[in-house]
Amino acid sequence: MGFMYAAYSVVWIIIFGYMLLIGKRHNSLKKDIEFLKQLDK
Amino acid sequence: MLRAALTIAKKDIYSEIRTKQVLGTMIIFAGLVILVLSFAFDPANNTTKAVIPGAVWIIIVFSGILGLNRSLVSEQRNDTMHGLLVAPMDASSIYLGKFMANFSMILIVEIVAIPFLFLLFDFKMTGSILYFILVLFVGSFGFVAIGTFLAALASNSKSSEMLLPLLLFPMTSPVLIGVTQATKIILTNMEKLPNAIAWMQLVAAYDVIFFVLCFILIEYVLEV
Amino acid sequence: MSMNLERETAILPIEEVVQIKTSMLTKVLYAGMVVSMLAAFYFIFMYAEVEKTMGVVQKIFYMHVPSAWVAFLAFFVTFVFSILFLIKRKRIFDTYAYVSAEIGVVFTAIVLTTGPIWAKSSWNTWWAWEPRLTTTLILFFLFMAYLMVRQMDGVWDKKARLAAVFGIIGFADVPIVFFAIRWWQSKFHPIVFGDGPSQQGGGIAPSMLVALLVTIAAFTFLYAYLLHKGVSFENMKIKVGHFKEKLRERLEN
Numbered sequence: 029m030g031f032m033y034a035a036y037s038v039v040w041i042i043i044f045g046y047m048l049l050i051g052k053r054h055n056s057l058k059k060d061i062e063f064l065k066q067l068d069k
Numbered sequence: 070m071l072r073a074a075l076t077i078a079k080k081d082i083y084s085e086i087r088t089k090q091v092l093g094t095m096i097i098f099a100g101l102v103i104l105v106l107s108f109a110f111d112p113a114n115n116t117t118k119a120v121i122p123g124a125v126w127i128i129i130v131f132s133g134i135l136g137l138n139r140s141l142v143s144e145q146r147n148d149t150m151h152g153l154l155v156a157p158m159d160a161s162s163i164y165l166g167k168f169m170a171n172f173s174m175i176l177i178v179e180i181v182a183i184p185f186l187f188l189l190f191d192f193k194m195t196g197s198i199l200y201f202i203l204v205l206f207v208g209s210f211g212f213v214a215i216g217t218f219l220a221a222l223a224s225n226s227k228s229s230e231m232l233l234p235l236l237l238f239p240m241t242s243p244v245l246i247g248v249t250q251a252t253k254i255i256l257t258n259m260e261k262l263p264n265a266i267a268w269m270q271l272v273a274a275y276d277v278i279f280f281v282l283c284f285i286l287i288e289y290v291l292e293v
Numbered sequence: 294m295s296m297n298l299e300r301e302t303a304i305l306p307i308e309e310v311v312q313i314k315t316s317m318l319t320k321v322l323y324a325g326m327v328v329s330m331l332a333a334f335y336f337i338f339m340y341a342e343v344e345k346t347m348g349v350v351q352k353i354f355y356m357h358v359p360s361a362w363v364a365f366l367a368f369f370v371t372f373v374f375s376i377l378f379l380i381k382r383k384r385i386f387d388t389y390a391y392v393s394a395e396i397g398v399v400f401t402a403i404v405l406t407t408g409p410i411w412a413k414s415s416w417n418t419w420w421a422w423e424p425r426l427t428t429t430l431i432l433f434f435l436f437m438a439y440l441m442v443r444q445m446d447g448v449w450d451k452k453a454r455l456a457a458v459f460g461i462i463g464f465a466d467v468p469i470v471f472f473a474i475r476w477w478q479s480k481f482h483p484i485v486f487g488d489g490p491s492q493q494g495g496g497i498a499p500s501m502l503v504a505l506l507v508t509i510a511a512f513t514f515l516y517a518y519l520l521h522k523g524v525s526f527e528n529m530k531i532k533v534g535h536f537k538e539k540l541r542e543r544l545e546n
């Protein structure tokens with residue numbers, strides 16, 4: 029039984045981990061864009 | 070096309086005979102792998118006999134990678150690759166030529182290293198030499214075919230020695246599986262010969278499929 | 294001179310270049326994904342019956358198999374876009390191939406972690422050299438190799454071209470690997486064509502089949518959503534990169 033919970037939690041940890049990674053990339057790109065906007069001014 | 074390929078093969082082999090550098094390195098490396106294997110597995114022990122088929126192919130794979138890598142990376146020096154590409158021949162001839170050169174070199178390494186392995190491990194072959202030679206041939210063919218192709222691909226990177234094994238090992242897993250199974254049967258257990266032949270057919274199919282695929286796709290790899 | 298410089302930079306407004314907008318497709322995919330996931334969980338836990346021999350642990354199957362399906366789908370998509378890239382040489386094809394490969398790694402990782410958990414719970418061994426699991430392991434290494442090629446040093450079109458070639462031969466390798474391992478392993482378990490781990494005498498209970506199909510649909514929506522987001526993100530990154538280049542050129546002059 030415990031195995032099933034372990035498996036499901038592993039699956040969703042991996043999926044959410046990946047989404048966090050994407051989120052981090054998004055944030056650093058946004059920071060880049062903000063910086064470039066600053067330069068433009 | 071064949072003539073162009075033979076010219077390239079001859080050029081590679083002659084430059085190798087001149088320096089004997091790569092072939093020597095491959096053979097010495099094979100010897101060292103055998104040495105390490107004899108430390109890892111006790112040669113005096115009878116059960117080690119089971120390891121021999123796998124050991125044969127480990128040696129071939131690791132020394133093969135050395136040779137394959139150098140055969141393409143050496144063209145990066147002095148930019149001789151551009152010279153080859155500009156010459157009036159297809160990229161496929163370059164692939165064919167390099168394949169032939171690499172294949173001959175790995176065969177030479179096998180001729181030297183495998184008896185050495187059998188010697189060190191005191192392995193008495195209870196099978197047919199003919200089939201053993203056949204399986205070595207078929208397996209090395211596939212390995213060198215895809216290996217030459219991937220070496221050309223990897224030579225574009227600065228860390229090609231690291232990239233080539235990464236690309237080569239997953240791609241050649243069917244060959245390695247088939248060939249170790251067949252070698253095991255041929256060396257120790259000749260009653261199961263039909264199985265060995267089935268395995269060799271699998272590897273032969275792989276050889277054909279990937280030789281043709283690499284032949285076609287090499288022009289995309291060697292684009293200027 | 295300085296007046297000239299100011300005017301030039303004003304012509305290149307970054308707001309127009311980079312627009313973070315949510316298109317209709319994104320909303321549709323997101324909605325579809327959420328709905329199908331919720332439906333999948335309902336079907337897995339409420340609708341599908343509990344398996345007789347393995348018990349509740351069998352429910353891992355509903356995460357394991359759809360993930361494997363998505364992993365192979367992702368590699369297939371990489372394969373298709375690799376071919377398209379080699380023929381048409383448009384950057385968008387390479388972007389799709391790359392993002393699909395990245396998502397494929399994620400789902401392959403899921404298969405390779407849920408597989409051993411399931412194997413431990415039902416056969417008491419962490420790894421089984423079972424054809425599909427081993428093929429997935431090799432698939433994992435092929436994905437990794439593809440990503441390594443894609444991350445080489447150099448101009449984007451060389452990397453994209455080489456990666457595309459590898460995507461093609463890599464995908465061609467997968468069926469051969471599968472058959473090789475299947476023959477290798479048939480010494481131990483008799484191979485039933487089209488077998489599945491929850492077979493009860495060669496068939497799958499209808500309620501389980503429904504749950505499985507719903508979950509496969511849910512995971513496919515998840516894949517499509519991640520692919521779409523990933524590709525739009527990569528496109529944005531490429532545009533920002535171009536903008537930086539232009540800015541650098543302006544500054545150098």
